[in-house]
Amino acid sequence: xxxxxxxxxxxxxxxxxxxxxxxxxxxxxxxxxxxxxxxxxxxxxxxxxxxxxxxxxxxxxxxxxxxxxxxxxxxxxxxxxxxxxxxxxxxxxxxxxxxxxxxxxxxxxxxxxxxxxxxxxxxxxxxxxxxxxxxxxxxxxxxxxxxxxxxxxxxxxxxxxxxxxxxxxxxxxxxxxxxxxxxxxxxxxxxxxxxxxxxx
Amino acid sequence: xxxxxxxxxxxxxxxxxxxxxxxxxxxxxxxxxxxxxxxxxxxxxxxxxxxxxxxxxxxxxxxxxxxxxxxxxxxxxxxxxxxxxxxxxxxxxxxxxxxxxxxxxxxxxxxxxxxxxxxxxxxxxxxxxxxxxxxxxxxxxxxxxxxxxxxxxxxxxxxxxxxxxxxxxxxxxxxxxxxxxxxxxxxxxxxxxxxxxxxx
Amino acid sequence: xxxxxxxxxxxxxxxxxxxxxxxxxxxxxxxxxxxxxxxxxxxxxxxxxxxxxxxxxxxxxxxxxxxxxxxxxxxxxxxxxxxxxxxxxxxxxxxxxxxxxxxxxxxxxxxxxxxxxxxxxxxxxxxxxxxxxxxxxxxxxxxxxxxxxxxxxxxxxxxxxxxxxxxxxxxxxxxxxxxxxxxxxxxxxxxxxxxxxxxx
Amino acid sequence: xxxxxxxxxxxxxxxxxxxxxxxxxxxxxxxxxxxxxxxxxxxxxxxxxxxxxxxxxxxxxxxxxxxxxxxxxxxxxxxxxxxxxxxxxxxxxxxxxxxxxxxxxxxxxxxxxxxxxxxxxxxxxxxxxxxxxxxxxxxxxxxxxxxxxxxxxxxxxxxxxxxxxxxxxxxxxxxxxxxxxxxxxxxxxxxxxxxxxxxx
DNA sequence: AATGAATGAGATTTCATTCAT
DNA sequence: AATGAATGAAATCTCATTCAT
Numbered sequence: 033x034x035x036x037x038x039x040x041x042x043x044x045x046x047x048x049x050x051x052x053x054x055x056x057x058x059x060x061x062x063x064x065x066x067x068x069x070x071x072x073x074x075x076x077x078x079x080x081x082x083x084x085x086x087x088x089x090x091x092x093x094x095x096x097x098x099x100x101x102x103x104x105x106x107x108x109x110x111x112x113x114x115x116x117x118x119x120x121x122x123x124x125x126x127x128x129x130x131x132x133x134x135x136x137x138x139x140x141x142x143x144x145x146x147x148x149x150x151x152x153x154x155x156x157x158x159x160x161x162x163x164x165x166x167x168x169x170x171x172x173x174x175x176x177x178x179x180x181x182x183x184x185x186x187x188x189x190x191x192x193x194x195x196x197x198x199x200x201x202x203x204x205x206x207x208x209x210x211x212x213x214x215x216x217x218x219x220x221x222x223x224x225x226x227x228x229x230x231x232x
Numbered sequence: 233x234x235x236x237x238x239x240x241x242x243x244x245x246x247x248x249x250x251x252x253x254x255x256x257x258x259x260x261x262x263x264x265x266x267x268x269x270x271x272x273x274x275x276x277x278x279x280x281x282x283x284x285x286x287x288x289x290x291x292x293x294x295x296x297x298x299x300x301x302x303x304x305x306x307x308x309x310x311x312x313x314x315x316x317x318x319x320x321x322x323x324x325x326x327x328x329x330x331x332x333x334x335x336x337x338x339x340x341x342x343x344x345x346x347x348x349x350x351x352x353x354x355x356x357x358x359x360x361x362x363x364x365x366x367x368x369x370x371x372x373x374x375x376x377x378x379x380x381x382x383x384x385x386x387x388x389x390x391x392x393x394x395x396x397x398x399x400x401x402x403x404x405x406x407x408x409x410x411x412x413x414x415x416x417x418x419x420x421x422x423x424x425x426x427x428x429x430x431x432x
Numbered sequence: 433x434x435x436x437x438x439x440x441x442x443x444x445x446x447x448x449x450x451x452x453x454x455x456x457x458x459x460x461x462x463x464x465x466x467x468x469x470x471x472x473x474x475x476x477x478x479x480x481x482x483x484x485x486x487x488x489x490x491x492x493x494x495x496x497x498x499x500x501x502x503x504x505x506x507x508x509x510x511x512x513x514x515x516x517x518x519x520x521x522x523x524x525x526x527x528x529x530x531x532x533x534x535x536x537x538x539x540x541x542x543x544x545x546x547x548x549x550x551x552x553x554x555x556x557x558x559x560x561x562x563x564x565x566x567x568x569x570x571x572x573x574x575x576x577x578x579x580x581x582x583x584x585x586x587x588x589x590x591x592x593x594x595x596x597x598x599x600x601x602x603x604x605x606x607x608x609x610x611x612x613x614x615x616x617x618x619x620x621x622x623x624x625x626x627x628x629x630x631x632x
Numbered sequence: 633x634x635x636x637x638x639x640x641x642x643x644x645x646x647x648x649x650x651x652x653x654x655x656x657x658x659x660x661x662x663x664x665x666x667x668x669x670x671x672x673x674x675x676x677x678x679x680x681x682x683x684x685x686x687x688x689x690x691x692x693x694x695x696x697x698x699x700x701x702x703x704x705x706x707x708x709x710x711x712x713x714x715x716x717x718x719x720x721x722x723x724x725x726x727x728x729x730x731x732x733x734x735x736x737x738x739x740x741x742x743x744x745x746x747x748x749x750x751x752x753x754x755x756x757x758x759x760x761x762x763x764x765x766x767x768x769x770x771x772x773x774x775x776x777x778x779x780x781x782x783x784x785x786x787x788x789x790x791x792x793x794x795x796x797x798x799x800x801x802x803x804x805x806x807x808x809x810x811x812x813x814x815x816x817x818x819x820x821x822x823x824x825x826x827x828x829x830x831x832x
Numbered sequence: 833a834a835t836g837a838a839t840g841a842g843a844t845t846t847c848a849t850t851c852a853t
Numbered sequence: 854a855a856t857g858a859a860t861g862a863a864a865t866c867t868c869a870t871t872c873a874t
Contacts, residue, residue, distance in 0.1 A: 038833080058348045060260045064869060074835045079870065137347060144344045146405050147337060148258045156405050164409070190410065191395055191418055194402065198394025205346050205356050209364070210390065218391055225426070238858070264844060274860045279845060438854080458748045460660045464848060474856045479849065537747060544744045546805050547737060548658045556805050564809070590810065591818055594798025595791055602794065605746050605756050609764070610790065618791055625826070638837070664865060674839045679866060 043081050043091070046071050050092040051138050059089070059141040090151055096138045097159045104166055114174030115223075121170065122219045125196045127203045128212045136200050164189050171227065180227040188226055195222060243281050243291070246271050250292040255334050259289070259341040290351055296338045297359045304366055314374030315423075321370065322419045325396045327403050328412045336400050364389050371427065380427040388426055395422060443481050443491070446471050450492040455534050459489070459541040490551055496538045497559045504566055514574030515627075521570065522619045525596045527603045528612045536600050564589050571627065580627040588626055595622060643681050643691070646671050650692040655734050659689070659741040690751055696738045697759045704766055714774030715827075721770060722819045725796045727803045728812045736800050764789050771827065780827040788826055795822060 049071035053062050064085050068075040082088035107120055127133045146152035168189045174180030182188055199218060202210035210218075249271035253262050264285050268275040282288035304324060308317055327333045346352035368389045374380030382388055399418060402410035410418075449471035453462050464485050468475040482488035504524060508517050527533045546552035568589045574580030582588055599618060602610035610618075649671035653662050664685050668675040682688035704724060708717055727733045746752035768789045774780030782788055799818060802810035810818075 042833090056348075058344055060345070061348070063867085075869090076836065076871080077834055080833070085869065140344055140347065143401055143405065144258060144340055145260070147340065148256075148261065153405050156402075157407060160402065160407060160409065187418060187421060190399075190414075191422055194398025194410075194418070195391055195395045197398030197401060198396065199390075201343055201397060202356075202360065202394065205343065205353050207357060207360060209360070210394075214390075218387060218394070221387060222391055242858085263842090275844090276846080276861065277859055280858070285844065442854090456748075458744055460745070461748070463846085475848090476850080476857065477855055480854070485848065540744055540747065543801055543805065544658060544740055545660070547740065548656075548661065553805050556802075557807060560802065560807060560809070587818060587821060590799075590814075591795055591822055594802065594810075594818070595795045596798065597801060598794025598797030599790075601743055601797060602756075602760065605743065605753050607757060607760060609760070610794075614790075618787060618794070621787060622791055642837085663863090675865090676840065676867080677838055680837070685865065 039081070042077075044095075046073070046078060046081055046088070047092045047095050049073075050088060051096060051134055054092075054141050055134050055137040059145055062089075064088075089145065090155075093138065093142045093145070093152060093155055096135060096142075097155055100135055101159070101162050101166075104163075108166060108170055113179055114170050114177055115179045118167075118170045118174065118223060119220060121167065122196070122223070123216065125200060125219075126212045126216050127200055133204070136204055140201065140204065160193070163193055167192060174227065179229065181229045182227050191226075192219070192222060195219065239281070242277075244295075246273070246278060246281055246288070247292045247295050249273075250288060251296060251334055251338050254292075254341050255337040258337075259345060262289075264288070289345065290355075293338065293342045293345070293352060294355050296335065296342075297355055300335055301359070301362050301366075304363075308366060308370055313379055314370050314377055315379045315427075318367075318370045318374065318423060319420060321367065322396070322423070323416065325400060325419075326412050326416050327400055333404070336404055340401065340404065360393070363393060367392060374427065379429065381429045382427050391426075392419070392422060395419065439481070442477075444495075446473070446478060446481055446488070447492045447495050449473075450488060451496060451534055451538050454492075454541050455537040458537075459545055462489075464488075489545065490555075493538065493542045493545070493552060493555055496535060496542075497555055500535055501559070501562050501566075504563075508566060508570055513579055514570050514577055515579045515623075518567070518570045518574065518623060519620060521567065522596070522623070523616065525600060525619075526612045526616050527600055533604070536604055540601065540604065560593070563593055567592060574627065579629065581629045582627050591626075592619070592622060595619065639681070642677075644695075646673070646678060646681055646688070647692045647695050649673075650688060651696060651734055651738050654692075654741050655737040658737075659745060662689075664688070689745065690755075693738065693742045693745070693752060694755055696735065696742075697755055700735055700739075701759070701762050701766075704763075708766060708770055713779055714770050714777055715779045715823075718767075718770045718774065718823060719820060721767065722796070722823070723816065725800060725819075726812050726816050727800055733804070736804055740801065740804065760793070763793060767792060774827065779829065781829045782827050791826075792819070792822060795819065 046067065049067050050062075052070050053066045057063075057066060064078050065075045067088070068078055071078075078088065082091060104121060104124060107124065108117055110117065112120075124132065127136045142152055142156060146156050164186075168185055171180055171182060171185050171188065175182055175185070196219060199210055199215040203212055203215050246267060249267045250262075252270050253266045257263075257266060262285075264278050265275045267288070268278050271278075278288065282291060304321060307320055307324065310317065312320075324332065327336045342352055342356060346356050364386075368385055371380055371382060371385050371388065375382055375385070396419060399410055399415040403412055403415050446467065449467045450462075452470050453466045457463075457466060464478050465475045467488070468478055471478075478488065482491060504521060507520055507524065510517065512520075524532065527536045542552055542556060546556050564586075568585055571580055571582060571585050571588065575582055575585070596619060599610055599615040603612055603615050646667060649667045650662075652670050653666045657663075657666060662685075664678050665675045667688070668678050671678075678688065682691060704721060707720055707724065710717065712720075724732065727736045742752055742756060746756050764786075768785055771780055771782060771785050771788065775782055775785070796819060799810055799815040803812055803815050
């Protein structure tokens with residue numbers, strides 16, 4: 033059997049390096065040579081696998097979004113009560129471990145890049161669609177199983193997702209007020225208040 | 233009599249141009265020569281008033297934050313019921329008019345810049361402190377005058393601000409789901425639900 | 433009586449400032465604005481008195497040379513024995529006091545400038561002609577009055593002047609070996625050995 | 633087999649070009665792009681091998697000093713009488729051939745650069761230490777073999793070196809009086825007079 | 833596949849000079 | 854006479870991209 037193409041592996045290696053450089057230097061200061069160094073490769077080879085710096089970034093953003101989604105999908109696939117799953121899902125958004133911090137950095141850089149780039153806006157749009165569906169599914173399941181009560185699921189989903197985004201930014205910026213724990217608490221409280229069965 | 237120093241005026245002119253370029257090109261693509269052109273000035277003069285590109289951006293971010301704050305302060309200084317003022321305040325955050333869109337662009341670029349720059353993180357930290365105080369004051373006034381009911385003001389303030397931030401991002405990215413109107417509705421609903429007098 | 437033109441005074445003020453900047457920053461790094469600052473004037477006025485930076489430097493070099501010469505002429509005009517005058521003259525070349533150090537800085541910058549500029553080479557040529565005549569006159573006087581003995585005055589003059597130049601460079605460069613005192617000693621010894629009456 | 637690193641060769645190529653530009657334009661007017669053109673390279677590559685213009689100049693000065701020293705060492709290593717070697721050595725300092733002229737240009741630029749730069753002063757200090765040792769060794773050898781007579785070797789060495797420096801400056805500045813031949817004669821006469829065996 | 837040297841366009845920054853006041 | 858703001862050409866330096874090996 034032919035050895036599986038090194039291409040996929042090398043592309044992943046380069047995108048992983050790109051994510052790390054996005055954390056350490058940000059989109060504005062990112063150089064192709066930084067990525068090469070972070071991947072322990074030569075600058076030249078980057079352009080063998082990616083047509084341009086722009087293409088590299090687009091691919092990295094797209095890849096990061098799919099990886100994030102897959103991670104979350106595995107949580108809601110579990111056979112557990114909806115409220116347990118929702119709180120577990122919320123935890124995965126708190127930038128505490130290195131991987132989550134990295135994901136958020138990539139995401140913030142995507143936002144600013146997307147302000148000027150329709151392709152990146154497109155990635156953002158698809159991503160948010162998926163996330164709304166994901167969280168919406170858990171809430172719906174909760175309503176059906178009687179652990180949640182909610183008259184406007186879409187509204188809660190959008191409020192919750194935007195709250196998560198805004199809180200994550202402050203955590204990343206090392207806000208004294210919004211620590212990772214406080215972010216978790218604020219999200220939990222929102223869910224408990226808005227979706228409580230005996231709220232009425 | 234000495235003519236009034238042109239310095240303050242010229243600095244403001246350059247920072248206004250910087251804000252416009254931040255909207256059209258973003259932080260990553262912003263060139264000093266773009267700013268000069270936008271300000272109808274020669275490239276050299278930018279460095280006469282700002283030591284470096286970095287310094288120019290820092291000053292622009294700082295200035296934009298103070299201007300934003302002043303605009304909002306004038307709203308809550310008015311002699312109106314707290315709920316009216318709160319909803320009016322929320323409206324000022326919806327990126328609908330050009331000035332608000334510009335403010336949000338500047339703010340998003342500040343976030344990503346701040347991820348790598350302690351000075352910018354500092355500006356963010358001060359800004360959020362002020363905004364929490366501002367919104368907190370309106371809610372407190374509402375509680376005292378009986379139009380709001382709330383057991384944990386700080387929690388609501390933080391949830392509300394983060395929700396605004398997250399929603400604004402999606403509006404700027406031209407999300408099909410989160411339009412300016414929808415952003416306004418989501419904020420209004422949150423306030424009406426969480427601070428309603430007869431919520432219990 | 434009309435107040436004497438401010439022009440001569442202002443030109444001297446600017447050239448003095450130029451000399452100071454030549455000491456602190458050197459020819460390569462000298463900026464017109466540095467000179468203006470050192471003279472407590474605005475950058476614009478420099479070009480009112482000097483057509484260009486080049487002209488300013490040429491004038492400064494020329495002026496410095498004449499001032500140096502005048503200072504030395506006053507020494508040999510004194511009514512003293514030739515050997516006393518020669519040793520006194522040698523002392524004035526040792527970069528010990530601030531004015532002499534400044535003169536030498538100006539002179540070294542003239543050398544490097546002159547390597548590419550015929551006008552400056554011309555100043556150098558005239559200056560060395562004058563200095564040879566000056567020192568030659570003292571030695572001749574010494575021979576006539578019997579305190580010196582020398583068969584080739586021109587040779588000694590040229591050896592002595594070049595030695596002074598080479599030693600001054602090392603003193604300015606803070607050589608550990610060639611201190612100001614050592615420079616003085618080396619010059620004195622040369623004169624005492626080469627011009628001694630009973631040398632034969 | 634790995635091709636031999638191009639780095640050493642390229643650096644030497646660039647420093648050689650730098651020396652040529654120092655001759656034609658001098659330190660003040662030297663541009664990185666001039667060096668690139670003189671080396672038949674693109675401007676960008678200069679900064680690939682040297683961090684900055686300043687670093688390039690420092691390296692060039694350092695390299696030139698070592699090359700000069702090596703050239704002279706090969707002379708005194710020969711098996712010849714000390715007086716022959718000393719006169720041969722003196723000849724190498726007369727700016728007659730292109731290479732010697734270039735060396736002196738570089739050296740004069742080093743002096744003026746060193747007036748403001750401790751690193752360059754350090755190079756000068758080391759260089760003069762070596763040169764004193766070199767000439768001192770030849771004179772000592774001459775004394776031991778009976779061709780020279782001298783009671784204070786250090787004094788003669790310092791007088792001779794400074795005389796060489798001062799004379800070379802005037803030759804470079806195309807003095808009518810100090811031609812290359814006259815420089816050689818003045819040095820020879822000094823040595824013959826001061827080190828003559830039957831001087832006493 | 834991979835390297836890393838090389839290119840060259842373009843960015844920031846500097847600064848002599850000009851000019852309105 | 855003098856200021857200092859403004860210009861604009863040119864300098865240093867950066868870096869995406871190419872290419873010979």
